[in-house]
Amino acid sequence: xxxxxxxxxxxxxxxxxxxxxxxxxxxxxxxxxxxxxxxxxxxxxxxxxxxxxxxxxxxxxxxxxxxxxxxxxxxxxxxxxxxxxxxxxxxxxxxxxxxxxxxxxxxxxxxxxxxxxxxxxxxxxxxxxxxxxxxxxxxxxxxxxxxxxxxxxxxxxxxxxxxxxxxxxxxxxxxxxxxxxxxxxxxxxxxxxxxxxxxxxxxxxxxxxxxxxxxxxxxxxxxxxxxxxxxxxxxxxxxxxxxxxxxxxxxxxxxxxxxxxxxxxxxxxxxxxxxxxxxxxxxxxxxxxxxxxxxxxxxxxxxxxxxxxxxxxxxxxxxxxxxxxxxxxxxxxxxxxxxxxxxxxxxxxxxxxxxxxxxxxxxxxxxxxxxxxxxxxxxxxxxxxxxxxxxxxxxxxxxxxx
Numbered sequence: 493x494x495x496x497x498x499x500x501x502x503x504x505x506x507x508x509x510x511x512x513x514x515x516x517x518x519x520x521x522x523x524x525x526x527x528x529x530x531x532x533x534x535x536x537x538x539x540x541x542x543x544x545x546x547x548x549x550x551x552x553x554x555x556x557x558x559x560x561x562x563x564x565x566x567x568x569x570x571x572x573x574x575x576x577x578x579x580x581x582x583x584x585x586x587x588x589x590x591x592x593x594x595x596x597x598x599x600x601x602x603x604x605x606x607x608x609x610x611x612x613x614x615x616x617x618x619x620x621x622x623x624x625x626x627x628x629x630x631x632x633x634x635x636x637x638x639x640x641x642x643x644x645x646x647x648x649x650x651x652x653x654x655x656x657x658x659x660x661x662x663x664x665x666x667x668x669x670x671x672x673x674x675x676x677x678x679x680x681x682x683x684x685x686x687x688x689x690x691x692x693x694x695x696x697x698x699x700x701x702x703x704x705x706x707x708x709x710x711x712x713x714x715x716x717x718x719x720x721x722x723x724x725x726x727x728x729x730x731x732x733x734x735x736x737x738x739x740x741x742x743x744x745x746x747x748x749x750x751x752x753x754x755x756x757x758x759x760x761x762x763x764x765x766x767x768x769x770x771x772x773x774x775x776x777x778x779x780x781x782x783x784x785x786x787x788x789x790x791x792x793x794x795x796x797x798x799x800x801x802x803x804x805x806x807x808x809x810x811x812x813x814x815x816x817x818x819x820x821x822x823x824x825x826x827x828x829x830x831x832x833x834x835x836x837x838x839x840x841x842x843x844x845x846x847x848x849x850x851x852x853x854x855x856x857x858x859x860x861x862x863x864x865x866x867x868x869x870x871x872x873x874x875x876x877x878x879x880x881x882x883x884x885x886x887x888x889x890x891x892x893x894x
Contacts, residue, residue, distance in 0.1 A: 561617050561640065571735035572853070572861040580639040582619045582851065584736025584866035587639050595726040596719065597638040597664040598712040603649040605630050609706030614645035616790040616797055622658055624873035625891060627815035629755030634658060637712035644792055646709035648697060651675060654873070656682035657821035660848055663729040665719045667697055667710045675816070685722045688715055733851045737863035741856070744837025746885035750802055752872050754891045761785055762802050764836040771833065773797040800867025802833040803854065805843045809875045809894045819873065822848050827855060831880070834865040838887060
């Protein structure tokens with residue numbers, strides 16, 4: 493079986509090289525990178541064969557301080573504008589030290605495949621996490637750190653075309669581990685020196701000593717320091733547009749379970765926990781015979797990820813190559829469909845980007861800003877043709893292009 497899997501991978505590699513070499517009509521693709529694009533697909537491709545790790549006794553990089561997310565107090569309704577000085581405008585929560593908000597949010601690219609890179613580190617400390625398609629049935633995460641930091645985030649992987657759009661909406665900086673040449677130029681063209689890339693920039697980005705595609709981790713506080721040393725202005729930016737209320741809005745539909753599938757072998761699931769009032773995340777565990785779902789934990793805390801809000805936004809995807817996609821995030825002033833899940837309820841709303849440096853807004857059917865539950869928000873970026881199936885309180889969303 494292992495030999496067959498290896499042979500199948502090289503067949504796929506060959507076919508992708510041929511396909512990409514034939515894409516001569518698209519001037520945005522560097523033909524010399526066709527093999528690189530294809531190899532990246534194989535790294536990201538969900539399989540039932542875990543990548544073997546070399547033996548190691550000592551890891552160079554480990555977290556040294558806080559090992560649990562800071563519990564933050566909830567206040568009453570707040571936003572979408574004129575947030576108090578001590579309230580995080582991306583969570584609606586009070587912060588212990590308001591000075592932490594006097595900086596740019598920090599985004600870090602995090603791999604979901606290969607599964608040997610799991611459990612992920614640092615996601616439970618993020619104010620927001622964006623999840624999106626990278627081709628070949630795979631997905632990646634882009635967590636945002638603002639109200640608190642994490643000293644270990646990862647494993648860190650390469651940048652994609654959507655990243656600078658999202659980072660610019662929140663006036664952020666981006667930590668990543670390289671990118672294709674053409675994609676890197678695209679990212680730098682938008683973010684400039686707000687991009688931090690390369691594991692030689694430790695402690696901002698560090699290899700843990702294994703030197704694999706899954707062995708680089710970031711530190712959001714250190715990335716802030718690196719950006720400041722480069723002359724990136726660190727101040728409190730106007731990150732208005734989101735609204736929060738502990739009381740759930742009227743008009744929702746029951747939503748106890750939410751499954752989002754980027755492919756049949758790559759499901760993710762959120763299950764509502766009545767006791768906490770939060771959604772718990774489950775993820776695939778490839779056993780070789782079947783795909784089982786297990787709790788998705790943070791390796792820092794060893795606890796399951798829980799989020800106050802889960803939002804699915806429907807976005808036009810433009811396929812440039814099988815593992816290279818552009819997504820229409822900017823200039824969506826008119827709004828497109830979104831579904832927001834909070835408090836065990838689903839709400840059909842729209843999402844919009846009022847400008848290129850203002851957070852995504854969710855708008856209800858009356859034209860008002862939809863009020864999220866105070867706390868963290870997980871945003872799944874789906875294609876416009878994706879399907880939504882509702883069976884009682886169970887929601888299944890399956891990704892389809894564009």
